[in-house]
Amino acid sequence: xxxxxxxxxxxxxxxxxxxxxxxxxxxxxxxxxxxxxxxxxxxxxxxxxxxxxxxxxxxxxxxxxxxxxxxxxxxxxxxxxxxxxxxxxxxxxxxxxxxxxxxxxxxxxxx
Numbered sequence: 001x002x003x004x005x006x007x008x009x010x011x012x013x014x015x016x017x018x019x020x021x022x023x024x025x026x027x028x029x030x031x032x033x034x035x036x037x038x039x040x041x042x043x044x045x046x047x048x049x050x051x052x053x054x055x056x057x058x059x060x061x062x063x064x065x066x067x068x069x070x071x072x073x074x075x076x077x078x079x080x081x082x083x084x085x086x087x088x089x090x091x092x093x094x095x096x097x098x099x100x101x102x103x104x105x106x107x108x109x110x111x
Contacts, residue, residue: 001072002101004031006084008065014089021054026087029069033077033099041074073099 006029015023025048032043046069052060073080083094 001070002080004069004071004082006067006069006082008067008084010060010063010065012089012091013065013086014091015052015057016088017054018051023052023054023057023060024088025050025052025065027067028085028087029067030083030085031069031071032081033073034079034081035076036078041077042072044069044071 008027013025013027015025017023027048027050029046029048030043033041035041048067077099079096079098081094081096083092085092
């Protein structure tokens with residue numbers, strides 16, 4: 001079980017405003033785990049429609065857009081590939097991480 005914390009640069013997302021001034025983020029998060037031969041083991045696809053009140057929009061632009069996702073990954077997985085799609089802006093970013101993750105010695109975090 002992994003807890004994935006996404007940190008997105010909010011000013012790179014298209015979040016159109018409605019008549020009341022709320023901005024609307026529309027994102028798709030994809031995650032796929034692979035075995036050592038590159039075969040897909042499992043995946044998760046999550047869709048987020050998030051209205052951002054006008055009062056929170058400036059803080060979001062400076063602090064970033066954050067999403068946390070919990071996912072079960074088979075113990076035989078050797079990598080996880082993450083992808084984020086901004087639906088309004090039709091922009092995609094991805095990252096692949098090798099498994100297993102290990103504790104970092106200097107700060108207690110994950111490498």
